[in-house]
Amino acid sequence: MTFVPHTERDRQQMLEAIGVKTIADLFEAVPQKFRFPKLNLPAPLTEMEALGELKGIAEANESADDLVSFLGAGAYHHYIPAGVDSILRRGEYYTAYTPYQPEISQGTLQAIFEYQSLIVALTGMEVSNASHYDGATALAEAVNMSRAIHRGARNKIILSPGIHPQYREVVHTYEDGGDLQFIGEDLDLSAGPDALIDMIDEHTGLVCVAYPDFFGRVYDYTKLAEAAHAKGALLAVSVNPTALGLLKPPGEMGADIVTGEGQPLGIPLSFGGPYLGILTTRNQYVRQIAGRLVGETVDSRGQRGFVLTLSTREQHIKREKASSNICTNQGLMMLAATTYMSLLGKSGLRQVAESCYHKAHYAAAEIAKLKGFSLKFKDAFFHEFVIECPIPAAELNLRLLELGIVGGYALGTEYPGMQNCMLLTVTELNSKEEVDYLVETLAEVAHA
Amino acid sequence: MPEPLIYDLGAPGRTGVQMPAPDVPLADLPTGLVRDNLPLPELSELEALRHLTRLSQLNHSILTGFYPLGSCTMKYNPIINEETARLGGFIHAHPLQPAEMMQGSLAIMYHLQEWLKEIGGFAAVSLQPAAGAQGELAGVLMIKAYHASRGQSQRNKVLIPDSAHGTNPATSAMSGYRVVEIPSDARGNLDLEALKAECDDTLAAFMLTNPNTLGLFEEGVQEAIEAVHAAGGLVYGDGANMNALLGIARPGDLGIDVLHYNLHKTFTTPHGGGGPGSGPVGVAAHLADFLPGPIVGIEEEGSEEMGPVYGWHQPPKSIGRLKGFHGQFGMHVRAFTYILMQGAEGLRSVAEHAVLNANYLRVKLQGAYKVPYDRVCMHEVVLEGRWADAPDIHALDIAKRLMDFGFHPPTNYFPLIVREALMIEPTETESKEVLDAFIEAMLTIAEEAHSTPEVLQQAPHTTKYGRMDEVKAARQLVLCCEIPREVSSEQ
Numbered sequence: 054m055t056f057v058p059h060t061e062r063d064r065q066q067m068l069e070a071i072g073v074k075t076i077a078d079l080f081e082a083v084p085q086k087f088r089f090p091k092l093n094l095p096a097p098l099t100e101m102e103a104l105g106e107l108k109g110i111a112e113a114n115e116s117a118d119d120l121v122s123f124l125g126a127g128a129y130h131h132y133i134p135a136g137v138d139s140i141l142r143r144g145e146y147y148t149a150y151t152p153y154q155p156e157i158s159q160g161t162l163q164a165i166f167e168y169q170s171l172i173v174a175l176t177g178m179e180v181s182n183a184s185h186y187d188g189a190t191a192l193a194e195a196v197n198m199s200r201a202i203h204r205g206a207r208n209k210i211i212l213s214p215g216i217h218p219q220y221r222e223v224v225h226t227y228e229d230g231g232d233l234q235f236i237g238e239d240l241d242l243s244a245g246p247d248a249l250i251d252m253i254d255e256h257t258g259l260v261c262v263a264y265p266d267f268f269g270r271v272y273d274y275t276k277l278a279e280a281a282h283a284k285g286a287l288l289a290v291s292v293n294p295t296a297l298g299l300l301k302p303p304g305e306m307g308a309d310i311v312t313g314e315g316q317p318l319g320i321p322l323s324f325g326g327p328y329l330g331i332l333t334t335r336n337q338y339v340r341q342i343a344g345r346l347v348g349e350t351v352d353s354r355g356q357r358g359f360v361l362t363l364s365t366r367e368q369h370i371k372r373e374k375a376s377s378n379i380c381t382n383q384g385l386m387m388l389a390a391t392t393y394m395s396l397l398g399k400s401g402l403r404q405v406a407e408s409c410y411h412k413a414h415y416a417a418a419e420i421a422k423l424k425g426f427s428l429k430f431k432d433a434f435f436h437e438f439v440i441e442c443p444i445p446a447a448e449l450n451l452r453l454l455e456l457g458i459v460g461g462y463a464l465g466t467e468y469p470g471m472q473n474c475m476l477l478t479v480t481e482l483n484s485k486e487e488v489d490y491l492v493e494t495l496a497e498v499a500h501a
Numbered sequence: 502m503p504e505p506l507i508y509d510l511g512a513p514g515r516t517g518v519q520m521p522a523p524d525v526p527l528a529d530l531p532t533g534l535v536r537d538n539l540p541l542p543e544l545s546e547l548e549a550l551r552h553l554t555r556l557s558q559l560n561h562s563i564l565t566g567f568y569p570l571g572s573c574t575m576k577y578n579p580i581i582n583e584e585t586a587r588l589g590g591f592i593h594a595h596p597l598q599p600a601e602m603m604q605g606s607l608a609i610m611y612h613l614q615e616w617l618k619e620i621g622g623f624a625a626v627s628l629q630p631a632a633g634a635q636g637e638l639a640g641v642l643m644i645k646a647y648h649a650s651r652g653q654s655q656r657n658k659v660l661i662p663d664s665a666h667g668t669n670p671a672t673s674a675m676s677g678y679r680v681v682e683i684p685s686d687a688r689g690n691l692d693l694e695a696l697k698a699e700c701d702d703t704l705a706a707f708m709l710t711n712p713n714t715l716g717l718f719e720e721g722v723q724e725a726i727e728a729v730h731a732a733g734g735l736v737y738g739d740g741a742n743m744n745a746l747l748g749i750a751r752p753g754d755l756g757i758d759v760l761h762y763n764l765h766k767t768f769t770t771p772h773g774g775g776g777p778g779s780g781p782v783g784v785a786a787h788l789a790d791f792l793p794g795p796i797v798g799i800e801e802e803g804s805e806e807m808g809p810v811y812g813w814h815q816p817p818k819s820i821g822r823l824k825g826f827h828g829q830f831g832m833h834v835r836a837f838t839y840i841l842m843q844g845a846e847g848l849r850s851v852a853e854h855a856v857l858n859a860n861y862l863r864v865k866l867q868g869a870y871k872v873p874y875d876r877v878c879m880h881e882v883v884l885e886g887r888w889a890d891a892p893d894i895h896a897l898d899i900a901k902r903l904m905d906f907g908f909h910p911p912t913n914y915f916p917l918i919v920r921e922a923l924m925i926e927p928t929e930t931e932s933k934e935v936l937d938a939f940i941e942a943m944l945t946i947a948e949e950a951h952s953t954p955e956v957l958q959q960a961p962h963t964t965k966y967g968r969m970d971e972v973k974a975a976r977q978l979v980l981c982c983e984i985p986r987e988v989s990s991e992q
Contacts, residue, residue, distance in 0.1 A: 054847075055850060056576070056577050056579065056930045057850055057929050058932040059857070063933040064857065066933070067857055067858075067933060070861060070865065071857075071877075076853045076856070079853075079856050079860055080718075082720055083749060083750045084750070087750045087755060088750060089748065089749065090748070090750065090754065092748055093619055093845070094616060094620075094840065094843075094845045097846065100842065103581065103838055103842050104584065104585065110605045110608050111588035111590030111591050113605035113608065114594050114604065114605035115598075116590050116592075116598075117593050117594065117598065118589060122595065127825060128596050128597065136517065136546060136549065142583065143557045144562055144565070145557035145562045145565060146557050146560065146774050147562075147771040148563035148578050148772065149561065149562040149563070149773075149774045150573055150575060151774070152560075152775065154561070154910055155966070155969045156901070156965075156966045156968065157904055157909065157966075158559075159966055160556040160557045160558065160559040160560035161560055163504065163556050163559070164553070164774075166506075166980075167506065167507045167982065170982035171507070171541060171542075174539075174540045174541055174984045175541070180980050181980075183775070184776070186635065186776075187825045189824050189825035190635075190825075219822060219825045219826070223822050223825065226822055230645060230676075271531060298539060299530070299535060301534050301535065302536060322592065322595050323591065323830055323831045324591060324595070324603065324826070324827060325596030325825065325827045325828070326777070326825075326826055326830045326831060327631075327830075328825065328826075339978065345775065346980055349980075350969050350971065350974035351970050352967040352968060352969050353969075353970075357503050358503070358966050359969075359974075360974045362980075363975055368667040368668050368670075369668075369915075371667070372667045372670040372671060372680075373670035374674070375674070377671070378634045378637065378638060378671035379635075380634050382775045383773075383776045383777045384774035384775035384777070385771070385774060385776065385777060386776070388553075392550075392553055395542065395553070396517035396550075397516070397518050398511070398515070398542055399539050399541040400543070401518045402541060404519075404520040405520055407523065408521075410528065412523060415526060418528075433534065462597055481520060
């Protein structure tokens with residue numbers, strides 16, 4: 054299927070105007086021996102054929118929608134109101150680019166401004182950027198921010214072992230070969246935030262924690278923030294935004310930077326992307342934040358309007374002196390989150406959060422009653438929790454799958470010694486019936 | 502009357518979504534951790550959707566008009582991509598489900614890797630980078646790891662032409678490299694002598710955009726690449742302008758060691774108002790072990806009846822993970838769909854017509870506008886937006902006046918080496934009629950610049966908004982709505 058509209062007559066007229074005989078004549082600057090390579094690709098398909106092909110491939114996936122799923126670990130199944138995709142499908146949004154020309158981009162600009170506002174409200178922070186790639190890269194940018202805020206001093210970064218293992222990997226990729234020293238990842242998993250306090254000293258630039266953490270646990274980080282500030286360090290908290298529908302926001306605990314994975318805010322699982330990076334901070338650090346920022350102003354006619362602002366922080370102005378190389382944001386995913394939060398609003402997001410909380414606690418309580426199963430941690434949790442099983446979690450998952458259940462995340466791969474541990478997630482989409490089926494099935498297959 | 506802000510809409514007690522009440526016994530909420538107030542707005546479903554629909558109508562977009570934003574490849578984004586990316590099997594797929602359950606997703610990624618290898622002339626591809634800038638970071642980190650693996654860590658310098666995108670120097674600096682700028686010559690090529698003078702044993706990499714940001718194919722590309730390789734350096738290719746090369750030349754054949762693709766430019770995944778992008782990287786064989794992972798490989802070869810079994814592979818010396826999970830998978834499906842519909846002939850036709858359109862604009866606009874490097878261009882043409890006899894007119898005025906004719910302005914003030922630059926990339930999906938209308942508007946504007954300059958300086962006139970006060974925005978920072986902070990009593 055071609056999307057080139059040119060007729061033969063168009064081509065002839067255009068070539069004549071240019072003063073060449075054939076289109077091939079336009080490529081004489083390309084070294085001849087490399088010009089017009091024969092590409093070995095499948096023969097082109099029409100739209101109808103392509104859709105048929107793609108449908109066949111999609112059916113080769115056994116997706117979570119066809120089964121009962123308790124898998125989360127950083128990507129969550131939630132109900133997405135129909136209105137979200139109706140907005141995402143508007144060509145005015147999805148076929149526009151970065152709003153460089155504000156006079157004809159007020160739709161995107163105001164949507165970003167509102168996104169920034171809703172995220173500020175949700176996190177309890179003061180400034181949000183226009184979004185980042187995802188939760189992992191947003192945390193890596195928090196580390197970059199710390200370096201910029203401390204102007205190269207304070208090279209010690211504390212990473213809680215409760216941060217998503219993939220996020221920590223990404224931080225290491227970004228900072229590999231740099232001058233930063235990372236500590237804390239090998240702390241005992243049951244130690245909690247107090248163990249981090251002991252590690253903070255006058256060389257510490259940043260303390261990074263998650264809320265809820267990778268294991269679903271929630272802690273009040275107020276003391277940790279105070280301890281960090283007392284030594285001149287900053288606190289960054291990586292959040293799940295759904296939890297903030299119910300729980301005290303990190304802004305109220307004294308966090309300096311809040312990052313997070315925005316996928317639960319109306320973005321489908323889509324095999325891991327595109328997702329949405331949340332990146333927020335305090336007013337005093339606005340000049341160190343990465344990515345686009347939208348600010349309010351007025352136009353030549355006195356109307357309120359919005360523009361990209363403080364762009365002197367960014368790569369296209371500062372080039373090698375910029376603190377980050379990012380130029381895009383996750384525009385369309387930002388719009389999904391804005392639409393989701395606008396539709397759910399104050400009461401809807403609280404309802405989703407409470408529903409997740411109660412269902413997860415019901416599931417945890419029921420599983421803990423099973424012979425051979427127990428909860429690994431005693432701490433408060435949101436909608437994920439770790440169970441210790443009588444057999445290896447990976448093996449248990451295979452048995453669950455045979456009965457139509459996608460089990461939790463088997464922790465043995467990332468955490469040696471936790472072969473029998475599974476991280477289970479329950480959201481508002483899991484009915485009591487599903488939870489009961491999981492509990493029954495666990496009892497049945499664990500001792501089979 | 503501007504559209505109200507979200508916090509000025511709705512009323513207490515309204516909601517746009519009702520969720521079912523929990524069907525399980527309620528648990529105690531965690532003591533001391535429940536928030537007092539959730540200061541989100543309260544809108545009905547219609548209020549919220551009407552607001553966001555009305556906002557959308559304030560945007561210029563590809564679907565509503567010509568969008569010749571240079572270096573961004575604002576071509577038509579096929580609607581079918583939006584259907585295929587939303588197929589149930591893909592959109593509900595959890596990224597941590599075992600590979601055996603996700604053979605459809607892995608098949609998409611595997612074939613896209615293979616096709617990008619073929620299109621670019623590379624030995625291996627990773628789809629992990631989230632955007633072009635992250636693809637660049639991947640590339641530079643791989644180059645650094647490669648040199649380190651050969652005991653060549655003294656290589657600390659990256660050469661970047663003065664016409665390059667700002668991401669190139671920003672990425673190099675992020676990776677701990679020193680940046681040396683290479684000037685351009687009078688024909689718009691990089692200055693080969695200046696390049697060669699920097700080719701020594703501290704050279705880590707040369708970052709090349711080809712066609713360059715002047716829209717010109719680098720005439721000394723082979724000589725430049727040979728010089729860099731002879732000094733032990735590697736060549737990074739910025740694939741931003743790949744639309745001009747599809748089926749025309751393969752960067753890998755030219756000797757480029759690593760290149761990022763922009764799926765959102767070349768392969769029609771939508772720009773989304775600024776993202777999500779997707780920036781896969783392709784590499785020559787000697788860099789394959791360093792790719793960011795995991796990537797998709799074949800576990801078991803297929804037979805006539807059964808397709809192959811796909812699985813995850815971590816390259817042995819991988820620079821590591823660059824983002825969570827597997828890259829921007831939804832964009833992979835869209836790019837896959839597009840390439841499937843194009844085939845080899847279709848892709849070559851894309852590049853040919855992109856270049857035809859740009860050259861048509863070049864010859865029709867030269868004369869009325871100065872074309873600083875006047876030779877056959879590739880997919881975009883760069884003009885100067887200034888005249889000696891209209892000294893008060895700037896590129897910005899031309900850009901703003903174009904809006905009155907219903908066009909999105911070209912990229913302006915970039916590349917930095919052209920004074921008052923207007924960088925125009927028409928793309929292959931625009932018809933001759935659209936180009937003729939744009940040419941007519943540009944010629945009218947050139948006349949107005951001399952006869953009635955104030956019309957340009959005060960433009961735009963017909964848009965819903967006039968020029969914005971950017972200084973005020975930066976000086977009196979207002980970055981969010983006023984958010985009600987009072988503690989609510991109902992919770």
